[in-house]
Amino acid sequence: MTRIRLTSVLLRTWMALTSVFSFLIGWAMLAHAPKPTQASAAAQSAARPLPTLAPLAPLDLSGNANGAASSFTHLDIQQPQGMFGGAPIFTTGGS
């Protein structure tokens, strides 16, 4: 019976000390950790808010300006009159 009491006291004591030491270790770690107010200048500049994006253009599903169905997509390339890298751009279409 005496042995059981002794074991109980030792166990309670060990648990109390362990709790106290764990609390103190946690306190010390938090005390030395960098705080949000101590962030670097670079981190602060990176955290600047993004500008508001311009609104998107409305989506046109009609295929062309007047809404008529188009049999195939035309590419809006102007008739080549200029040069490309010092050489003229040619057009072929029959004659």
Added chain:
Amino acid sequence: MMRVLDFAAMNTAVILAAEARTGVDDALAAARSFIEGAERRFSRFLPESELSALNASAGDWQDISKDLLEILLACAAFHGETDGLFDPAILPALKNAGYDKSMVEIRATGVSPRSGVPQPPRSRFGEIKIDSTRQRVRLAPGMQIDLGGIAKGWIVERAARLLAEWSMPCAVSAGGDMVFRGYPTDGRAWRVNIEDPLDPERAILGLRLGPCAVATSSVTKRTWVQAGHLRHHLIDPRTGEPAAGNGLSVTVVADSLVTAEVYAKALLIGGQQEYSGRASQRPDLSYYVVCSDGRITTGPAEIEQLPSLDPIHFEYAAPHV
């Protein structure tokens, strides 16, 4: 940087371009002079041309120049190779369809009415007799030939050869039928846009090409109205009437402009059956067909590339790059 000279000849716009170096202006002038001189020899619209003299001699032997002999031999070879789809002897049918004078004259004075007289059976080009040794030919009685595109191709090729002797790289284009020699100065590729046959102000396809030749045949370019019907200049030798296939234009890229000219015409006249059959057996040429329903068919070299590309979207490299 390239020097560019453009002028009108062969009823179309001609562009000469050559690398700017000493003597290039003389080369451009010489090439222009050659083109204008050759046009006077091979035009069916000029009564004093060598071709007109040949047509007037049908039924008799006629001495011809070495150059005309070369063109006629090429015509004979392509006539056989295309099983008659390429046939320069369609001139009577072309005249009957209203194209009996130049497009400039037709636009100025109007088209001639269609003859009500039944046309006699038309001679086929295969009936021509060519004596290469004695440099003379004999057209069958009643035969008349129009060298049209093949003569233009021969002239442009010769002009490009002449220009290349003086200055490389260089290019010659006559109404969109063109020859490129060498690569452009920047080391990249020649850029060629294919017109929308229904809206020439817009391009529907762009090509980047190396040294090669490009020709396009179109049923929407040389057109006129005869007796209320829209007619064009590409006669189907099988019917004697303007071709009625589903192709609006065919562009062919080949090593030779004469080859490109002939195949562009044959594919447009022959239609789907031709470009899925005969042309697919010619890996040395590429073709781009704009159909009347808006589809663009290409082949044969690009066929394997197509699944990853939208063929309507601008710019991909042809195999000649």
